[in-house]
Every structure is written in structure tokens, then in C-alpha cells.
Amino acid sequence: DAKTTQPPSMDCAEGRAANLPCNHSTISGNEYVYWYRQIHSQGPQYIIHGLKNNETNEMASLIITEDRKSSTLILPHATLRDTAVYYCIVMEVNYKLTFGKGTLLTVNP
Amino acid sequence: NAGVMQNPRHLVRRRGQEARLRCSPVKGHSHVYWYRQLPEEGLKFMVYLQKENIIDESGMPKERFSAEFPKEGPSILRIQQVVRGDSAAYFCASSPSPESPLHFGNGTRLTVT
Numbered sequence: 150d151a152k153t154t155q156p157p158s159m160d161c162a163e164g165r166a167a168n169l170p171c172n173h174s175t176i177s178g179n180e181y182v183y184w185y186r187q188i189h190s191q192g193p194q195y196i197i198h199g200l201k202n203n204e205t206n207e208m209a210s211l212i213i214t215e216d217r218k219s220s221t222l223i224l225p226h227a228t229l230r231d232t233a234v235y236y237c238i239v240m241e242v243n244y245k246l247t248f249g250k251g252t253l254l255t256v257n258p
Numbered sequence: 259n260a261g262v263m264q265n266p267r268h269l270v271r272r273r274g275q276e277a278r279l280r281c282s283p284v285k286g287h288s289h290v291y292w293y294r295q296l297p298e299e300g301l302k303f304m305v306y307l308q309k310e311n312i313i314d315e316s317g318m319p320k321e322r323f324s325a326e327f328p329k330e331g332p333s334i335l336r337i338q339q340v341v342r343g344d345s346a347a348y349f350c351a352s353s354p355s356p357e358s359p360l361h362f363g364n365g366t367r368l369t370v371t
Contacts, residue, residue, distance in 0.1 A: 183359070192262070192349050192362030193301065236300075244291050244356060245314070248300035 153237045158253045167224040169252050171237030174218040180240055182213060184222050186233040227256045260285065262363035264350050270369045271340050279335040279366045283352030290333045291360060292325055295347040307333060340370045
């Protein structure tokens with residue numbers, strides 16, 4: 150599975166968009182990009198995933214560059230409850246998720 | 259709709275005892291996965307089960323650990339003769355199919371004294 154690089158931490162003001170970057174320069178053609186988050190002491194929560202095209206759901210948008218070497222998770226209107234560690238994972242098979250250190254997003258009032 | 263239910267939430271065992279961790283998947287989900295999170299580390303895949311079958315146990319320690327998902331009832335992760343290094347949060351996840359995103363429970367925190 151391809152390795153990902155994420156900034157260790159980011160801050161965002163409540164109500165503003167949070168843009169979380171992820172580099173995955175060694176991604177292969179059949180590997181998906183998954184995003185999960187883990188709020189303190191809870192289990193990981195699935196957010197979104199994509200292969201090539203940009204994706205949007207009720208939680209977030211996922212923008213994948215044309216060469217697929219990087220992506221950005223966008224939370225359009227961050228709230229205090231979005232404070233969590235966000236994990237970007239690239240993989241071929243869904244169940245063998247490899248969680249790195251992720252990005253700790255802190256949403257400030 | 260109930261999500262993935264894990265119990266107990268917290269479990270304390272002395273060295274050498276057995277630990278049994280239970281996981282009830284989302285209703286209708288027949289695929290169950292166990293992950294372990296050591297303190298200050300990321301989650302690591304342990305085992306993937308489908309009703310009555312172990313599909314992939316490549317992340318399970320070779321000794322003392324076993325998992326089952328019977329036809330009826332919850333999935334069980336069993337750790338025999340626990341050691342201090344087994345202290346961790348154990349998360350269960352389920353999905354309706356291998357291609358679907360995983361739904362995680364809130365974990366069982368095992369402390370070995």
C-alpha cells in the first residue's frame with residue numbers, strides 16, 4: 150500500500166472551511182484514497198473515499214489531483230465537534246486499513 | 259439504528275488471565291474486523307472474519323490470540339494468558355461487504371496489571 154504524508158496538526162476557525170492535505174506520490178492505479186477521523190477516545194469514523202474523480206457527501210468533499218499524487222479533504226463549515234485526528238489512507242483492499250499518525254485538526258471558537 | 263457495539267468498554271485483567279472482547283456488528287453486516295491501537299500509536303489490522311470463517315488473520319499474533327464470529331451471536335476476540343504488552347484499545351468494525359467502508363465501534367480498553 151502507498152505511504153501517505155500529512156501535516157501533524159492544523160488549526161481552523163469555527164464556521165470556516167478546513168482543508169486537510171495529503172500527499173500520496175506512490176499511489177498505484179487501483180488504489181483508493183480513504184479518509185477516516187478519530188475523535189478522542191472513540192472509534193474511527195469513515196468520512197469519504199475516491200479513486201480518480203472528486204467526491205462529495207454530507208460530511209465532506211474530496212479533491213484528488215489529476216495525477217492522483219495528492220488529495221485534499223474539505224470540511225466546508227467546520228464546527229467544534231470536528232476537532233479530531235484525520236487519517237488519509239491509500240489502499241487497494243478496504244479492510245486492511247493502515248492508520249498513520251494523521252493530522253490533528255483543532256477547530257477554535 | 260444501532261452501530262457496532264463493543265463490550266466491555268473497559269477491561270482490567272491480571273497477567274496470566276484470559277480476556278474476552280465482544281463485538282456485535284451493525285445489523286445486517288456479515289463482515290467483521292478487529293484492530294488494535296497501542297498507546298500513542300496508530301490502529302493496526304488484526305483479523306477479518308465473515309460468518310463462521312476467518313478470511314485474513316495476517317495481523318494476529320501467532321500465539322495466545324484467537325477470534326471467532328459464530329453463526330449466531332457476537333464476534334469474540336480472545337486473548338489467553340495476557341501480558342502487559344497486550345494493554346491497548348481493541349476496535350471492532352463491520353461492513354455489509356468487503357468493498358464497503360468500515361463502521362467502527364468505540365472499542366474495548368484492556369489494561370493488564
